[in-house]
Amino acid sequence: MSQRSGQILESNGEDCAANNGPLILLVDDHPLFLDAMQMTIADAFPDHSISVAHRLSAALDLIAKGARFDLLVLDLNLPDVKGVDGLIRVKSMVGETPVIVVSSLSDQPVVDAVKAAGAIGFVPKHSSREQIVAAIGTVLSKGVLEAEAHRPTADASDADSVIERMKTLTPQQGTILHMICTGKMNKQIAFELEIAETTVKAHVTAILRKMHAHSRTHAVSLAQSVRFDSILPE
Known part of the structure; x- marks a missing residue:
């Protein structure tokens, strides 16, 4: 090669x-x-x-x-x-x-x-x-x-703080964050949830803002740090 x-x-x-x-x-x-x-x-x-x-x-x-x-x-x-x-x-x-x-x-x-x-x-x-x-x-x-x-930073690694931020997510945003954590991209998420890709992008933007995350990778790291599956909204 x-x-x-x-x-x-x-x-x-x-x-x-x-x-x-x-x-x-x-x-x-x-x-x-x-x-x-x-x-x-x-x-x-x-x-x-x-x-x-x-x-x-x-x-x-x-x-x-x-x-x-x-x-x-x-x-x-x-x-x-x-x-x-x-x-x-x-x-x-x-x-x-x-x-x-x-x-x-x-x-x-x-x-x-x-x-x-x-x-x-x-x-x-x-x-x-x-x-x-x-x-x-x-x-x-x-x-x-x-x-x-x-x-x-203490704020980034504090589990209670992360959980409080996650509680502000809507059920749909919680589902999308869970899907991001499994490695799925916007197009895949849109297909599986039967919504427009632009809607997914809007949700991702809101998730990053609510999570105080500067990137998707940062949001995944925060979610994994508190075992996000256990607090996923019903």
Whole structure:
């Protein structure tokens, strides 16, 4: 496969091992977050190619087949692993290759455990595009992230505050937020709810405003932080 700026490689060992340029591996299973991360990295670091693994086992398989990555961006919660166990297993295979953990689990004990397990840094999933780019840029330039700079604010991580915001959503908005959390895009939501896509967009705008979220990814992170399914309006 030919190299081009911001190239997204097929997730197989042959393509990754044959790649001659700098390469970043994203390990996450949420389509919305992955799409946003791929676009962010491609725009900010056009000389780097991107590979994606949706499970830890897929990431480990790429590494075992000889892929050499300049950076791994890893979620803690994947279909086949939960918590820092996945990070420990990755680090045992990649050695000194830096790993940034990007997760909706952002309590201080989690951050401390991630650093102890060998991650070079931690970035909450609800971080702004600028914060994520700055974190990746720091690591690619051989710097070390300061965990303090990437902790969520008290307001963003306070479950009671998030729940109170969710209570302001209408039942339809609650349903749409739940569908966004499963990775569905506006067109899919409109089809399944039998409403116009413009109506979905209006609801999404209202959801972001009520949730105090700066993006769909941020809204998903907030919803997941309080296990949104348990308070979904009837």
